[in-house]
Structure formats: C-alpha cells, structure tokens
Amino acid sequence: MLEVHDVSKGFHVGGARIQALDGVTMKVDPGEFVSIVGPSGSGKSTLLHLIGALxxxxxxxxxxxxxxxxxxxxxxxxxxxxRRMGFIFQFFNLLPTMSAWENVAVPRLLDGQSLRSSKAKATExxxxxxxxxRIDHRPSELSGGQMQRVAIARALIMDPHLLLADEPTGNLDTRTGAAILAFLAQVPAGAHGERAVVMVTHNPDAAAQTDRVITLQDGRVT
Known part of the structure; x- marks a missing residue:
C-alpha cells in the first residue's frame, strides 16, 4: 500500500543544512499496524510529513x-x-467551538457531503x-481519552486507506493510552484487512503493540 524508496530530505537552519532523512526505504502492506521509533532528531516527524503528503x-x-x-x-x-488518509495527533487538534460529532464530520463536510449523512456517520x-x-459535548467538556477517541473517529470518517498517528498516546495516562492502542490495533482488521496504520512514537511499550517496528537513527532506517 505504502512504498518509500530511497527518500532524502534536508532543511536549511541558519547557515547550515540539516539532513533530516538520508536514503530511507520502507514498505507497509494493507492490514499492517507499523510503528516508527527513534530518538529526537532521527527524522520520524519528517518521514511522517512526507508519507502524509504534507x-x-x-x-x-x-x-x-x-x-x-x-x-x-x-x-x-x-x-x-x-479522502484516503486519516490523521491522529498527540494534542487531538479538535475545534473548540464545535461539538464532538461536528468535529468528526468536518472532513465529510469539506468534501461537499450533506450535513445529515455526515452527522449520521459521525454519530455511528x-x-x-x-x-x-458525548456526541453533543465540546472538547472542553471531554477527558483526554475521550478527545482522542473523537480524533480517531474524525480520522476514520472518510474510510481512509492509511491512518497516520503522531504520538497518539503521548498526552494520555498509561491506562487510557493502552485502550487507544488496543483500538488502533483493530483498525486494519476492521477494514477487512485493506487499511494500514503507521504510528510514530517515543514509547517502547506502545511500539511493542504493533506488528512491526521501524527504527530511525540520524535519518536512516537501522
């Protein structure tokens, strides 16, 4: 489903050039739950931005x-x-003036689909x-775990091929984070094995819950 081949990416910071990625190659098949790990500065976020077409x-x-x-x-x-990707963020990125179902429905509404069908799908x-x-509650009325579940629903509402999660448990307590990971592990199978999940994490316990771990060091797959 996803193929990254010999990818390099650099940035200019001041007068110096930083090589964030240096010849990265990886593949992800449908039905896989894959984690990308590595120390700060290893290129994880840059790789996720490239995979996510950002x-x-x-x-x-x-x-x-x-x-x-x-x-x-x-x-x-x-x-x-x-239409084909879903994104889950560490800090949820929910719109504070919207209810839970409205936050979930946003991608469909931006795609020109009706309010009625979008609300029905979001509620489901x-x-x-x-x-x-909690469908009518605003983010300020929800716990961290509840907000992350709203964010997951928003990521899934367009039935994406690929779900990208950036530190999805990083802002949650251990018990809530474990519940979120357990749900993410079910996402590929729930799409009849046709969806993949790629998660960036610093947490080795979270990475251990995935099918496969890809480790980055200094912009390379090690």
Missing part, C-alpha cells in the same frame, strides 16, 4: 497505492489527504468508540 522529498519517491505523491499538485495532495463512529452519550 511535504515532498528532495529525492526518492513516496507512493500510496502505486501513486507517486511527489509529482502531485497541491490540490491533488489535499484531496489525497482528505462515536457510538462504536463508546461516546454515544
């Missing part, structure tokens, strides 16, 4: 379902992110995640 590599290719993300226009990458997902009694 940036393009200096060299090499990133392909989703055999399509080269690097040659797409900004509009094409935006449509790819909205929130119910599956145990939040049936």
């Amino acid at each position: 940036d393009t590599p200096d060299s090499g290719t990133v392909k989703l379902d055999s399509e080269d993300i690097g040659v797409m226009t900004d509009r094409q990458r935006a449509e790819l992110r909205r 997902l929130l119910t599956q995640l145990g939040l049936a009694d």
Whole structure:
C-alpha cells in the first residue's frame, strides 16, 4: 500500500543544512499496524510529513497505492489527504467551538457531503468508540481519552486507506493510552484487512503493540 524508496530530505537552519532523512526505504502492506521509533532528531516527524503528503522529498519517491505523491499538485495532495488518509495527533487538534460529532464530520463536510449523512456517520463512529452519550459535548467538556477517541473517529470518517498517528498516546495516562492502542490495533482488521496504520512514537511499550517496528537513527532506517 505504502512504498518509500530511497527518500532524502534536508532543511536549511541558519547557515547550515540539516539532513533530516538520508536514503530511507520502507514498505507497509494493507492490514499492517507499523510503528516508527527513534530518538529526537532521527527524522520520524519528517518521514511522517512526507508519507502524509504534507511535504515532498528532495529525492526518492513516496507512493500510496502505486501513486507517486511527489509529482502531485497541491490540490491533488489535499484531496489525497482528505479522502484516503486519516490523521491522529498527540494534542487531538479538535475545534473548540464545535461539538464532538461536528468535529468528526468536518472532513465529510469539506468534501461537499450533506450535513445529515455526515452527522449520521459521525454519530455511528462515536457510538462504536463508546461516546454515544458525548456526541453533543465540546472538547472542553471531554477527558483526554475521550478527545482522542473523537480524533480517531474524525480520522476514520472518510474510510481512509492509511491512518497516520503522531504520538497518539503521548498526552494520555498509561491506562487510557493502552485502550487507544488496543483500538488502533483493530483498525486494519476492521477494514477487512485493506487499511494500514503507521504510528510514530517515543514509547517502547506502545511500539511493542504493533506488528512491526521501524527504527530511525540520524535519518536512516537501522
């Protein structure tokens, strides 16, 4: 499903050039739950940005379902992110003035789908995640674990091929984080094995829950 081949990416900081990624190659198959680990500065976030079509590599290719993300226009990458990818963040990134179901429905509404069908789908997902009694609550009225479950529902509402999670348990207590990981582990199977989950984490216990661990060091896969 996902193929990263010989990807390099660098940035200019002041008068120096920082090589964030240096010839990274990796693959992710449908049905896999994969974690990317490594120390700070190893290139994890840069790699996630490239996989998520938020940036393009200096060299090499990133392909989703055999399509080269690097040659797409900004509009094409935006449509790819909205329709075929889901994103989960450490700090949830929920819109504070919207209810839980409204936050979940945002991707469908941006895609031009009706409010009625979007609310129904959002409510269905929130119910599956145990939040049936919280659909009208705003983020300030929810716990950290509840907010992350809202964020997961939002990431899934477009039925994406690829789910990208950036430190999804980093802002949660151990018990809540374990529950979130247990749900993420079910996501690929719940899509009949046709979806993959890629998670960046600093937490070795979280990484141990995934099917496969990819370790980065100084911008390379070790």
